[in-house]
Amino acid sequence: MSYTGHFRVWRGDAEGGELKDFEVEVNEGEVVLDVIHRLQATQAHDLAVRWNCKAGKCGSCSAEVNGRPRLMCMTRMSVFAEDETVTVTPMRAFPVLRDLVTDVSFNYAKAREIPSFVPPPGLAPGEYRMAQQDVGRSQEFRKCIECFLCQDTCHVVRDHEENKPDFAGPRFLMRIAELDMHPLDAAAETGLDRARTAQDVHGLGYCNITKCCTEVCPEQIHITDNALIPMKERTADRKYDPLVWLGDRIFRRDK
Template identity: 75%
Template sequence: MGNQEHFRVWRGDDETGDFVDYDVEVNEGEVVLDIIHRIQATQAPDLAVRWNCKAGKCGSCSAEINGRPRLLCMTRMSTLPPGEPIVVTPMRTFPVIRDLVTDVSFNYEKAREVRAFVPPEGVAPGDYRMQQVDVERSQEFRKCIECFLCQDTCHVLRDHEENKPAFAGPRFLMRVAELDMHPLDAAAEQGLNRKEAAQDEHGLGFCNITKCCSEVCPEHIKITDNALIPLKERVVDLKFDPLIRRKKRARRA
């Protein structure tokens, strides 16, 4: 027989909702998603929650636990304060569909705005060759499972709905940084400057590097330190370095 814990789960839709209290059994080794499933099975069969792999690799079960963006399947009950109510809410940054399920289509719209990898001219797919040393910096970013917890916690999006049209968020700025670091990306040869795009199209200037995105990443990607800050540095060089500006003026002359 396990312990009894008190859960407060947000129930509702995009128009109205409130917290509903559940007292539920918790057994050793369980994660929050286990308890949400138990609530579904025993008390609230209509409780909506999105999940898939239950292994921290699909990114589906993103929510907020005691106010912190987390994966339900990777948050062990033993890590939460004992004897205190456990509050589970949907991600605050995105519109609620129902209960713990949010509409994350904003992220897919932003993904489409990032222009894809441009293969080098004259090199066929399958013939790309890179050294490990060339990809070590950006390889970390490929661990992203697109749980969108970084998007959820980013205060530029979370607290300012009006920023969403102009700001892609940390996940997609990281994608731009990855492409800009890619040793074979030939975007510049096709007239696409990824650094300028980061600033002018994806809102890099909105990011003030608080590192909250890195703190919630379940894959422990150092989004701010390894992607966003280096990208900002390259943008500053491009726009404000006096030698680069002088070269640009010389080309135009």
């Protein structure tokens, strides 16, 4: 079974562009990326689109479909009515390179700013031992495919370009939370307080937990509930709890 689908696709580059209308064949069981490929093959041969695995695991084909950040390879055409116009645009939070391809180098720059895992002293890698419960906590965050849809939908990044220098975004705040929860991470022994650094350096305070990042995550990671909110609570405890404040002062005095 097939029908003629109505598509509006953004065409342009860093200098500007516009939405253009196309009528493309849609077959049963197809996803948006299938139709974009058919459009590229039959009508818009120079259409730029980034993709790789077409299996929802590489995170390459991120775009906005009818205004919602999605993976095109995981967005089935069956969710749209046959007479509905499907609008495909590049991720709004990042500079456009061409057509549906954006410059996501912002995210790689933020990744380099996150201090890496600090191995426990006296243990070789093969000697690490963790309780299964602790493995499960961090395993959820390791499902991230770095599609950057959470970064795109976060209004702190999306609507306020001036925040980018001071805000890592949900994907990388989640990475800090993962390391802060890790039972073998020895960052504290080197003087690195990950939760406090998340607040003071990486902009955790900008997040107002609207959960929009969680809503668009294709891996269904509970970014807000399981990473950002717990880290905000730990940060608040360390910064504002009078007993914690007093303990920090006594500990430093003993040192």
